Amino acid sequence: DLMQATALRRINARIIEAPTRRKHKLSNTSVAHQGYIFVEVELENGVTGHGEGSTLGGPRWAEESTEAMKANIDAYLAPALLGHPACNLEQAATLMARACKRNYAAKSAIDMALLDATGKTLGLPAHVLLGGARATSFSAIWALASGDAGQEVEEAKGMIEKGWFNRFKIKLGFADPATDLNRLAALQKALPAGTDIIADVNQGWSEGDFIRYLPRLVDLGVSLVEQPLPADQMAGMARAADRSPIPIMMDEGVFTPAEAFDGCTRAAGSVLSLKLCKHGGVHALKQVAGIANAAGVQLYGGCLLESSIGAAAHLQVFATLPKLHWGTEHFGPKILIEDLVTDGLRYEDYRVHLPEGPGLGITPDPERIERYARKD
Ligand code: MUC
Ligand code: MG
Structure with a gap:
């Protein structure tokens, strides 16, 4: 049996x-x-x-x-x-x-x-075990995080040319805000008008920084601001979200369903980033997504630079959600020099495609796993 x-x-x-x-x-x-x-x-x-x-x-x-x-x-x-x-x-x-x-x-x-x-x-493909796929591809976002404005512009243009990504997330919070915002301005100027640009501060700002630099983010046309304040400052995030004409996304502040409930009821953001590494598994991710849906909070397909193994698992569960409003940033397979599978995820028409086949739909490459495994 x-x-x-x-x-x-x-x-x-x-x-x-x-x-x-x-x-x-x-x-x-x-x-x-x-x-x-x-x-x-x-x-x-x-x-x-x-x-x-x-x-x-x-x-x-x-x-x-x-x-x-x-x-x-x-x-x-x-x-x-x-x-x-x-x-x-x-x-x-x-x-x-x-x-x-x-x-x-x-x-x-x-x-x-x-x-x-x-x-x-x-x-059976994993998504069938999770309710079945209602989407087979997702609008894809690439993260720019070298800290060098010229390099970031070239990299973004390259992604558009390849047909892989035409939406971008820029990492802020590691230089002083003024320097970071100059990188963002350079990017906005170089990319086609209307290009979707998301800013992830990774908890790097205080509420005061946020108040001061929010008008700049608005001027630069940023579509979404991710986790500007520290993860444990839910009240500050709620004040930031209330003040902001740009939607605020909760990331490091929400791991568990209880944290999702807290963040959603306090309106610490109007978007929530879903990641298996935060929620602990596919069913917990679906619980978090359900809480967000019930609160009217939109969903974003987050990542932590997974290879095609982890990325495929995310796509399998994302595919079963009623709606993934913001698409997904699963770009990990393309930032690795070598992906860890023989059949990497397909990026085409600025979308990442749900793999076919049983289970996660990917096959780890034993030779590459061996090569990159720590040997001590
Ligand atoms: C994060 O905070 O979103 C995901 C993409 C990226 O560039 O960093 C990670 C973590
Ligand atoms: Mg983030």
Whole structure:
């Protein structure tokens, strides 16, 4: 029977360090390679499934590092799940919650692998197990984060030329606001009129900075401002959102369904960024999306520079949402020098396409995984 066939026989976690095409700078970190935890699960029926937990430069974007994910998977999460059926995703989430507080990126990596293995066992794409796809492609956003205005303009133009991305997110908050805003101005001037530009401050400003520089953001035609204030300043975010003619997006401030409820009821933003590494799994992501929908808060498909493994998992669940108002920024596969799969996600017509095939719809490349796996 399915319960026995999908019983978890082995859960393995490896730290991956995959080089990026250029430095990616945020308010609180700068990376030249992406750190992932790569999870492989093996079921009693011999089927394997894969998942990925992403970080940005260690425990700096959020509290999890690849080292912490590996330690907590090996010591707590894997032992809690071994012998249980992979197809019972909700039960697995409960077992993981009991074994380990928070640690959402680590949990999401396992959750993805269970979903992948279950889909492969049944010969069904993951989205069918989550309610079925109502969209098969998503408008795609590219992040500009070198900090060099000239380079950013060239990079953006290149993406438009390739037909991959024509909407952009610029990272603010790592230089002083005036310098950052000059980069934004250079970009706005160089790109076709009306190009969608989103600004992500990654908690880098105080409320005073926000009040002072908001008129500039308005003048520059920014369409969305992401997490301008620190994650724990929900009241400040609510005042910023109330003051702003530009929609404000909650990112680092909302991980759990309870935090989503708090942020949405306090109107700490009118848009919410969904990420598996924050919510801990596909069902928790759907709960957060449901809370946002009930509050009239729009949804944005967030990322943490996942390879095509993690990105595919996001697309599988995004595809089942009633609406993903802002499209998605899953650009990770294109910022890696080498993606971690043999069949990378397809970017075409400025959209990223939901892969076909059972499970997550991608196949990790064992040779590349081996090459980028940490060897100590
Ligand atoms: C974030 O805060 O959104 C996602 C894209 C990017 O450039 O940084 C990340 C994290
Ligand atoms: Mg963000």
